[in-house]
Amino acid sequence: MANSKARLTAGKRWVVKIGSALLTNDGKGLDLARIQQWTEQIAALKQQGVEIVLVSSGAVAAGMSRLGWQERPNSMELLQAAAAVGQTKLVQTYENSFARHDIHTAQILLTHEDLSDRKRYLNARNTLSALLELPVIPIVNENDTVATDEIRFGDNDTLGALVTNLVEADALILLTDQDGLYDADPRSNPDAELITQAIATDPELVAVAGDGGKLGRGGMATKVRAAQLAARSGAITVIVGGRIDNVLGRLRAGEQVGTHLSPELEPIAARKQWLAGQLQTKGEITLDDGAVNALVKQGKSLLAVGVKNIAGRFQRGECVAVLDQQGKILARGLVNYDVDDAFKIMGKPTAEIDTILGYLNEPELIHRDNLVLI
Numbered sequence: 001m002a003n004s005k006a007r008l009t010a011g012k013r014w015v016v017k018i019g020s021a022l023l024t025n026d027g028k029g030l031d032l033a034r035i036q037q038w039t040e041q042i043a044a045l046k047q048q049g050v051e052i053v054l055v056s057s058g059a060v061a062a063g064m065s066r067l068g069w070q071e072r073p074n075s076m077e078l079l080q081a082a083a084a085v086g087q088t089k090l091v092q093t094y095e096n097s098f099a100r101h102d103i104h105t106a107q108i109l110l111t112h113e114d115l116s117d118r119k120r121y122l123n124a125r126n127t128l129s130a131l132l133e134l135p136v137i138p139i140v141n142e143n144d145t146v147a148t149d150e151i152r153f154g155d156n157d158t159l160g161a162l163v164t165n166l167v168e169a170d171a172l173i174l175l176t177d178q179d180g181l182y183d184a185d186p187r188s189n190p191d192a193e194l195i196t197q198a199i200a201t202d203p204e205l206v207a208v209a210g211d212g213g214k215l216g217r218g219g220m221a222t223k224v225r226a227a228q229l230a231a232r233s234g235a236i237t238v239i240v241g242g243r244i245d246n247v248l249g250r251l252r253a254g255e256q257v258g259t260h261l262s263p264e265l266e267p268i269a270a271r272k273q274w275l276a277g278q279l280q281t282k283g284e285i286t287l288d289d290g291a292v293n294a295l296v297k298q299g300k301s302l303l304a305v306g307v308k309n310i311a312g313r314f315q316r317g318e319c320v321a322v323l324d325q326q327g328k329i330l331a332r333g334l335v336n337y338d339v340d341d342a343f344k345i346m347g348k349p350t351a352e353i354d355t356i357l358g359y360l361n362e363p364e365l366i367h368r369d370n371l372v373l374i
Contacts, residue, residue: 004236004262009254011170013051013132015235016042017160021177021181022242023058023090029065030058030089034243036097040174041248042137043101048252051132054158055140062086087141094139104136115162119317122334122370125166126362132167136137157222160230161237168369172230173251174223175242180259181220183208200224200231200261218362224261233262281321281332283312283339285365292324295331295373301364302333302371304345304353314339316361322371333371336362 018038025031037156042052060079063086064072073079087109095105108128114120131138157174164172183191198205205227209220220239227237240247240258249256287295289308302322314320314336320333335342342365345353354360 004260005254007170008238008251008260009326012049014045014168014171014173015053015055015164015167015169016173016175016248017055017156017159018057018175018242019156019177020057020061023056023173024065030062030093032093032097035093036100038242038248039094039097039101040247043098043103043251044136045248046103050252052139053128053132053138053163053169055156055163056090057141057156058090059083059087059141062090070120087287090141091139094137098137102135104134106131106136106138108138108140110140110163111143112159112162115166117317119167119315122317122336125205125370128163128167156221157226158229161226164230164235165233168233169230169235171237172226172237173248174237174238174239175247176223177242178220178239179241179244180239180257181205181209181224181261192276195259196256196312197260197262200227200237200263205261210244211373227261231261234263236263237261280319281312283310283320284323285310285320285335285337285342286323286325286327287330288325292330295322295371298301299368301368302366303350303363304342304365305347305349307342307346307365310339310342310346312339314342322366329374331371331373333366336364336368360372 004184016038022034023030025034042054046052060072060082063082063084064070065080066085066089069082073082075218091105091107098105108123108124114124128138134225140159140163142156160172160174163169178186181195182192186192195205196207200246205224206221209224222235223239227239230237238251238258238260241332244250244257247257265369285307286300286309287302287306288308293303294300295302308325312320314335316336317334319332320335321329322333325331337345341361345365348356350363353363
């Protein structure tokens with residue numbers, strides 16, 4: 001628990017998710033005053049050196065409000081139309097609010113499919129990594145205007161967890177209209193008590209979680225499942241009331257607000273378990289002794305210059321096994337080049353890649369962040 005708390009007080013990267021009920025003040029249109037408060041808190045965190053990815057719901061709900069609809073439609077076409085109408089207003093509102101703090105915003109629209117496809121996963125990861133180094137807040141939302149099953153069955157709590165895995169964030173903060181997760185529904189049970197701390201994978205948590213409201217698709221059940229997903233990369237999840245005064249600053253200061261759901265494993269072990277255990281390898285890359293030393297003993301990324309042989313058929317973003325010259329598997333990782341291009345740059349220094357291929361996708365064949373030792 002103490003190590004998890006440090007990811008809030010000292011962690012360098014957070015994913016913050018804001019739900020529809022909060023953003024639209026329970027369906028009354030975008031709550032501009034609240035949005036300004038959240039952007040002020042996020043700007044203050046960024047000033048402290050915390051990298052923030054904002055996962056924002058609200059496109060469908062904002063569209064409903066602009067169109068004067070009181071009830072969420074069941075028609076897929078109308079849901080997508082509402083999302084299209086609402087998304088422009090949502091992003092414009094964030095842009096205007098963050099501009100007061102000299103921070104730009106970047107819109108990232110994703111579907112769950114984008115994060116299950118290895119090539120698109122790497123593209124999204126690389127884009128977000130680049131944005132986080134700039135005076136920019138990436139704003140991620142589900143691409144409801146093109147999604148089908150996702151818009152009906154998906155939720156941005158899960159998307160927030162997947163983004164947490166994607167960028168290896170220290171914490172996932174789920175801002176909701178409740179103060180946290182209770183042991184019973186506080187709306188119907190006045191004796192319900194707030195669960196302040198728990199292990200994210202505790203099976204009893206799902207049993208006490210409720211359903212979402214008329215605007216959101218989430219509810220506490222999806223937030224618990226999101227915490228379990230975020231835990232696989234070692235992130236702590238906090239379910240907390242978004243209307244609590246200076247809630248993000250108070251979490252950063254170490255105050256116990258909301259429900260803190262901690263991972264069972266440390267980040268390195270959690271990511272290794274996920275990457276090494278869930279991905280099937282599409283090929284093999286054999287290294288020379290120098291590259292083996294750099295990889296195993298120095299914790300470096302894998303460069304093409306240290307590659308002696310390549311086997312298999314793989315595309316950019318797919319998982320490959322990394323071997324020494326005796327055939328021992330040293331690591332698994334997501335490769336940055338297709339097999340044909342990898343063959344062309346095998347054994348070549350990074351400075352020659354652009355000349356050989358006509359482009360430089362990434363300076364590394366496998367970046368250290370996407371590689372785990374076995």
